[in-house]
Amino acid sequence: MTAAEIVLALVTGQRLGELILAARNTRRLLARGAMESGRAHYPYMVALHAAWLVGLWVLARHRPIDPVCLGLFVVLQAARIWVVASLGDRWTTRIITLPDSPLIRRGPYRFLAHPNYVVVAGEIALLPLAFGLTGFALLFSALNAVMLRVRIGAEALALKRSQSQEQGA
Template identity: 45%
Template sequence: MSQAWYSVLIGLVAVERLVELVVAKRNLAWSLVRGGRESGFAHYPFMVVLHTGLLAGCLVEVWARDTGFRPVLAWSMLALVLAAQVLRWWCVRALGHQWNTRIVVVPGLEKVTGGPYRLCSHPNYVAVVVEGFALPLVHGAWLTAAVFTVLNAGLLVVRIRAEDEALRSAYA
């Protein structure tokens, strides 16, 4: 039974991701009309596959391996997943039309330094990292958590470099 509830959770996260993509597509159109330039696009397909793989991996591992439900781990990891969602949407709100799943900089706009961006440079990636290990661990999917975390670390090195370079170029 807990596998079914976990599958519902993964489904809800998938729906949330689709909402993000709708917001990102709308914001991309807004940015391009204002002269926005995309950079770092070479890694984007890998990012899409990795994040899709996270959700699929959670389901496959939990159903194929019958990982078991450990209440203390489950509830603490669910709390982290929810906190990551709050942080992610705080980032979306703080960036407004500038938020995107792609790296797009619109010339002439001021760099956002409020909201969670006053606390750290890349708070959205903090949310991604936390969710990346916590979501699988809600139902003991250790392998998925480990594989995603390692691959995501490599991706974030590339992505943060690309984003920092784009921001430096725009706000130098």
């Protein structure tokens, strides 16, 4: 295996593990009475991330790695772990609101409303840049920006609905 393939295998494994964790947390949240929002855009978000990863496998497998960009990507993984740990069993890849539960305000959520999206935006740019794929990084960063506009809007609406239901109850 090339160094690039090892990096890509690790990222792929991480993403698959996260999907398993997210599915488990989603099932548990829904069983506790949580509501899902944003279902319509979710398949597009999954397709975007899958296309990014598949594209990297196709284009980057045998390319040299820029250690600075890869190092920054690794730092983002620590931030990703911080985000997931801060949300605990409420972390998921879907938009899930749990009635009568306050917003998480610990960890990176003390400083940013959407730290996970900051991490993802950095990852989508940095990993392709680590392989010298500037155009790929720009393309997927632009696509991700469009997705985040939809996603954050759907999240804001879900939180607003959840808060108004709590106040009305």
